[in-house]
Amino acid sequence: MTKLKVFLICLSVMVFVFSAIACVETYSLERSLARGVYTDLMDDMQDIGYLDSSLTAYYRGKMQDWGWTGAGADFFAGSYPMSETTRARKERAENVSLTLSIHPSKLSQWMNLLVEGEATFRFAGTRPSEYFDQGW
Secondary structure: OHHHHHHHHHHHHHHHHHHHHHHHHHHHHHHHHHHHHHHHHHHHHHHHOOOOHHHHHHHHHHHHHOOOEEOOOOOOOOOEOOOHHHOOOHHHOOEEEEEEEEEOOHHHHHHHHHHOOOOOEEEEEEEEOOOOOOOO
């Protein structure tokens, strides 16, 4: 009977450890995917001076395919500029701002709640625009 108890305890510890490792790996994978989306969007936004609607549609579709939802109204709420008419220009020393808020999978929400203190992945930043107006 003692051997059975020891075996069950060892088995449960092993299952717990492997489950914890799988949770951490899933969390870090989703976090790095979200960070990659943010970095790609910020680079593109910096190059063209605004957040293009075709870029947002592409990345919104990609994130929805991964099962993520936007926190609040939209994934990109708080980003500026959002249209070509308000494009940031380098010659005026204007900046582009990108805010990305994502509700990832439930597992990653729990892990992020433990690590960051909130369930949402949030990335925000401002960079100088690299777009030169052609008429300048």
